[in-house]
Amino acid sequence: MEDTKKVENTTDITTKRDRSYQPQALEKKWQAKWEADKLYRAVIDETRPKHYALTMLPYPSGDLHIGHWYAMVPSDARARFKRMQGYNVMFPMGFDAFGLPAENAAIKEGVHPMKRTRENVERMRTQLRSMGAMFDWERETVSSDPDYYKWTEWFFIQLFKMGLAYRKMSAVDWCPKDNTTLAREQVIGEERVCERCGTPVIKKELEQWFFRTTKYADELLHFDDIDWPERVKTLQTNWIGRSEGASVIFKTETGDPIEIFTTRPDTLWGATFMVFSPEHPLVDKITTPEHKAAVEEYKTQAARQSDIEREAVDKEKTGVFTGAYAINPVNGERIPIWIADYVLMSYGTGAIMAVPAHDERDFAFARKYGLTIIPVIQPEGVELIGETMEAAHEHEGVMINSGPFNGTRATNDKGMKNPAIKAVVEWLEERGIGKRAVNYRYRDWLISRQRYWGAPIPMIYCDVHGWNPVPEDQLPVMLPEDVEWKPTGESPLKQHPTWKNTTCPVCGEPATRETDTMDTFMCSSWYHLRYLSPHYDKGPFDDAEYNYWMPVDTYTGGIEHATMHLLYTRFFHKALRDAGITEGGEPMMQLRNQGMVLGEDNEKMSKSRGNVIAPDVLVERYGADTVRAYLMFFARWDMGAPWDSQGIEGSARWLRRVWTLFTDMVPAESQTPTSEVLRNLRRRVHQTLRRVTHDFENFEFNTIISALMELLNEMYRAREAGAAGTTQWEEATEIYIKMLAPVAPHIAEELWTNQLGKPYSVHQQQWPKVDEAAAKEDTIELPVQINGKVRGRITVAADASEEEIRSAALASEAVKKYLEGKEPKKIIVANKRLVSLVV
């Protein structure tokens, strides 16, 4: 029997009659109370399982963008859900405060970057608070604070001590406008422009600090222990670009060794010429006098081009002959050495063996300059002839013209899985001509920036003792405030009259500080560790906090960081693990990426396009809860979508309807509900709870909101049918508010605490459990298909057997009509979903 007894009202609903939903006032009220009560303070509690939810920290540009809200709000809602599930949740927030934009703004407006950053952080902190997120502000960190960058410097020293930081001269990408070097990934597009300002990038030779990220290349390719999107794993894998092959030593006729890397050692006998990068160190030495002028001219024009232009497969191949020859070590053939811009100094060894018969670019080059083409892999059923081939044959076949290997099968497999490659590599190794080798596209991480607004590199140069780290008890190396940060082409710290002067930590004699600062990706590689104990001064973090909270359980943020921040932070963690500072192989166990909110014109939001949506304005108009709900509802979170300023009305309407349902007086002469109504209400409540729980787990935020909207509609109908005041109604309202709490924390708190009169705070309640019996359907309706078209439907008990469903279907009107007395050829009862008949 259903219990239809009305429960007593604990609140005087008549006084609430005229209260309309005024989100702005109640949101401010609850935010203040939560803060006063330290409701979101996350402290170690060994009695509860921990959950470290992390969302990427913003750069303090000075204005919180709708994109920030889009990234953070669902992350916050999920963190709140986890908390209600019984986890001890830490959800911290901070600012990635060093970097070019502050310095550029400072240059433009004459405001000190430190002052500007401080103001921006202040402003954004206020904006972030209006979101009503469960950030634990006591864990806030700002990467430009000395007690943060002290440890950034300290980490640099640890990496230096491990031999992972080193100096080298290299041609770096240089932005002439920002006067700084750029990492490879900060140079954008085919035009090769600066990520920050759009200025075309030029090359410049400088001695700089690098981190040996390549040492971890292989380990970074392993993702077995982490739940990261396939997309990110693929991006990182391609970025690292591991290829197996062989390193082979050719020699010039005069005896200089030339090391080359090839992924196709099985085609060595087809190497009919060599190509050097124009920057290859041997070029000047080997070029014969009669070719000098042409080579010099070619080098000059190549230097003007970008690597990307030079490497494009569809680009017209150019090159010049040096006049020199090399000896192919496998067959003693004398082959010409050319230089061409499609060979890059930055990949492999800067020299290649050219096998025109089996490489597309070599083929184009050979045809253009009339060089010999000798096929060495014969595909089945075709005879390749060098003079008449129309394209390079890059696939499987049988080795020919290859001395001892004629007849060996070459498959399409890469590396040592290919029997031809394996056989040749072993042969090379026996003869000492070459060896198995692995090459990576991945480069070491260039850390140095010739800028002011970054963490100083804590290194000292002494003429006698070279480079040594600043003693750890002297950290941090503080950024001087009185600096001319305006660009001069040199690092601003170098221009400072006294800052760089210090003494050598080894001999105490006068010495010079490193005046470059660190790439800001260094700061963001470890911020998740500083959140553990932002005020700790005996180390970068407190071990007790580390042991409890780490690793990060869920990490959310944009996919644009796939090959930058997300790879750097993995490298960093592995390096620190090897230094005994951290534990485990990975810092972040689960990663999820949100999509992008575009402007209403379907274009990327930007000030210049005038399509920027400001969250502050929306909050003022609709309240934070509505903005939160809409951001979760209006698109698939991982896809993103263009903004629709009319669509938010729907979310506003939903919350107003929630408010009305919970605050309206129940109609005086309401009817007594039937047990059917109450049974149905419970079923819908528990079905919705099951769905919402599932969707929170799986980051499917948009369907959470639609499920809650549907249940609200159902509750209105149930109330109409007299359900209000029953125990079932009581349960429904309680579960509804709990499900609402992570999405719209303010209205949920108000309704929970002040309307339902339940104990504060709703955010400390347990997530309800699904009553499976209540959620179960009594009867199910199945469509009946005849020859693939739905012709009718039958209603059967939910636990009906397949046989019962079959007879019910055969007895139905529709089936009788279509069968016209004949026997069906086939009857399929599909998993209690549908009946399909073939006649």
Add this chain to the structure above:
RNA sequence: GGGGCGAUGGCGGAAUCGGCAGACGCAAUGGACUUAAAAUCCAUCGGUGGCAACACCGUGAGGGUUCGACCCCCUCUCGCCCCA
């Protein structure tokens, strides 16, 4: 050139395992309430035909597998993103 993601009503999207396509919401249209507006409520809302019951078509295009395909396979088109 390589890799990835995607394409469902006017729009955003839903469809959990191959099983009723279009949930939920926006916009639109008609109506109720109102001096009026806002808010709210009710109804209609993929296309074609039909008074209607209903029939046929319909998830970028073409083909395939299957009793059954938005979903799996093949070919293609377009769009976006990342990389070179």
